[in-house]
Amino acid sequence: MNTPVALVVPVTAIVSVVSLLAILRKFENEERMAMIEKGLTPPQKESMKVNPASALRWGCLFMGVGLGIFIANLIESVRDDSSEALYPALIMFFGGLGLLISYYIQLKLDERNKQV
Structure with missing residues (x-):
């Protein structure tokens, strides 16, 4: 039974990435447990802050x-x-126009927040 390469490559890539993430998570957990056993406090993970300007820019x-x-x-x-x-010309043009619009919106928001 011959399995096509087009099926084997994506499956192998997905399995490899998931395995790598699981191994990294395991070692991170072991490191934290070793620190706790020695009486050290492990560093807390920083919460991810959402930057409204970045969300506006990407949107x-x-x-x-x-x-x-x-x-x-x-x-x-x-x-x-x-x-x-x-297609590439209009994608670049309107993408740049969107970035300019987000810049001017952010300027207006910054001015409004500065006045308050």
Whole structure:
């Protein structure tokens, strides 16, 4: 029975990544237990803080990229000849426009927070 390589490679990659994560977690736990046995206090993990400016930036970027893809699709459906540079150009343009919009929104929010 021959198994196709296209099936073996992803399965092996997934199993490898999961195994690596499990081993790292095990060693981290053993290290913490050894510190507790010696009477030391293990360092606490820092809680992940969400940066609102980062969320705004990524949201505007992805909205711009989505809008660029949508407009490129509309232009391609209207025109008969398709340009190979249409999709990347509009994705970059609207992605950059989204970043500029997020910058100006963040400036306005910073000014409003400074006044209060």
